[in-house]
Amino acid sequence: MEAMYIPKEYLAILILLIFGVLFGVVTLYVGRFFRLSRPYHEKLIAYESGNDPTEAPRMRFSIKFYLIAILFVVFDVESIYLYPWAVTYDRLGLFALVEMFIFIFLLLAGYVYAWKKEVLQWEK
Amino acid sequence: MNISLLGIVGYLVGIAALVGLNAVILVWLERKVAGHMQFRLGPMEVGPHGILQTLADGIKLVSKQLVIPDEADKPLFLLAPIVSLVPIFAAMVPLPFSETVQAWELNIGLLLIIALGLLNTLGILLAGWGSNNKYALLGGARAVAQILAYKIPLLICVMTIIMMTGSFSLRDIAIAQKDTWNVLYQPILFIVYIITVTLETNRSPFDFSEAESELVAGFHTEYSGMGFSLFFLAEYSYMFIAAGLATVLFLGGWHGPWLPGVAWTLIKIYSIIFLMMWFRWTFPRVRIDQMLSFGWKILLPLSLINFIITAGVLAL
Numbered sequence: 496m497e498a499m500y501i502p503k504e505y506l507a508i509l510i511l512l513i514f515g516v517l518f519g520v521v522t523l524y525v526g527r528f529f530r531l532s533r534p535y536h537e538k539l540i541a542y543e544s545g546n547d548p549t550e551a552p553r554m555r556f557s558i559k560f561y562l563i564a565i566l567f568v569v570f571d572v573e574s575i576y577l578y579p580w581a582v583t584y585d586r587l588g589l590f591a592l593v594e595m596f597i598f599i600f601l602l603l604a605g606y607v608y609a610w611k612k613e614v615l616q617w618e619k
Numbered sequence: 620m621n622i623s624l625l626g627i628v629g630y631l632v633g634i635a636a637l638v639g640l641n642a643v644i645l646v647w648l649e650r651k652v653a654g655h656m657q658f659r660l661g662p663m664e665v666g667p668h669g670i671l672q673t674l675a676d677g678i679k680l681v682s683k684q685l686v687i688p689d690e691a692d693k694p695l696f697l698l699a700p701i702v703s704l705v706p707i708f709a710a711m712v713p714l715p716f717s718e719t720v721q722a723w724e725l726n727i728g729l730l731l732i733i734a735l736g737l738l739n740t741l742g743i744l745l746a747g748w749g750s751n752n753k754y755a756l757l758g759g760a761r762a763v764a765q766i767l768a769y770k771i772p773l774l775i776c777v778m779t780i781i782m783m784t785g786s787f788s789l790r791d792i793a794i795a796q797k798d799t800w801n802v803l804y805q806p807i808l809f810i811v812y813i814i815t816v817t818l819e820t821n822r823s824p825f826d827f828s829e830a831e832s833e834l835v836a837g838f839h840t841e842y843s844g845m846g847f848s849l850f851f852l853a854e855y856s857y858m859f860i861a862a863g864l865a866t867v868l869f870l871g872g873w874h875g876p877w878l879p880g881v882a883w884t885l886i887k888i889y890s891i892i893f894l895m896m897w898f899r900w901t902f903p904r905v906r907i908d909q910m911l912s913f914g915w916k917i918l919l920p921l922s923l924i925n926f927i928i929t930a931g932v933l934a935l
């Protein structure tokens with residue numbers, strides 16, 4: 496059986512991510528040994544400028560944010576396709592360029608449509 | 620590349636020292652810059668010109684109570700600062716400080732930094748949701764709305780540079796600018812980049828997720844002590860990473876006359892950070908709908924047109 500390829504550089508990234516988690520956990524908890532902890536009711540209610548909280552904080556958001564998120568996903572996926580294209584751009588030639596222009600143009604049509612439908616309009 | 624245990628420990632210590640030192644210097648620098656721009660002196664008491672003030676503040680913050688509200692979602696509330704902080708160590712790895720000084724050379728270093736940079740927003744959203752506080756949730760929601768509007772121009776910006784260089788490796792991108800810096804070819808992109816990273820690091824005039832005059836303290840309203848300081852450690856480290864990326868992408872990395880490469884890199888990085896601080900104490904905060912419209916209606920078409928023109932020019 497062939498030896499499994501382990502990309503060592505990314506192993507280092509993994510180690511640093513684990514280090515980040517440990518650093519966060521340790522710094523959050525290390526103060527426990529020498530800091531005060533005197534919780535009481537008034538301190539532990541949600542902060543609303545000194546008043547008692549009036550209603551549940553998890554409110555509804557405008558449907559617009561949903562449309563914006565969809566638009567974001569569209570362009571995000573676009574950039575996923577464009578990145579490999581961009582990195583090999585000098586080897587692809589004119590055909591790939593024209594194809595990519597068609598791709599961007601199709602997305603721009605959707606973008607213009609969203610703009611005309613006032614998805615990007617916040618004020619009435 | 621041969622990685623020994625000792626080497627890994629060495630890198631860990633080096634990167635942790637860089638993160639810590641950078642945060643200490645930047646917090647001090649920010650207060651000094653703020654002070655002098657308002658005809659004050661800023662911190663002066665602890666150490667010469669107050670240079671040790673941040674350490675004193677750090678000791679104070681460690682010993683402060685960590686208040687977790689009753690209503691808060693406790694696991695998420697504690698997870699949020701950690702999520703914000705975790706990627707900064709790994710994101711320092713591919714940054715080249717000179718031809719030879721770099722933690723690791725990664726062939727997709729640029730993608731790694733961009734991907735890890737997004738985790739900051741996730742941490743802010745978690746903080747907003749986990750706090751179960753109106754102001755915090757609004758701050759978290761704003762952070763997401765603004766990152767949605769500004770991530771695309773940033774991605775297209777970076778893509779244009781990749782297209783010009785033909786590599787994801789930050790070292791290759793810097794080497795390609797040996798003679799001419801990219802900022803001379805792409806001045807518009809440089810401006811777009813600076814705007815987007817100012818926003819990505821939640822700096823004024825785009826600090827909507829904090830917006831202390833509107834939302835108390837935004838996403839970190841309920842955080843005290845170390846929870847609060849971890850967010851700020853992360854914020855200042857992200858500033859360093861964003862400025863480092865700007866240096867490599869647009870300002871020619873370590874290239875410059877007379878001084879050694881590392882010195883040039885640090886000079887460029889801290890100049891960009893100074894520029895971002897200057898923004899903060901000069902511009903008033905814009906309104907959130909103005910900011911979203913600006914991102915979607917101006918920056919996105921602008922960077923896309925720039926991308927298409929660059930592609931066309933390169934093809935000729």
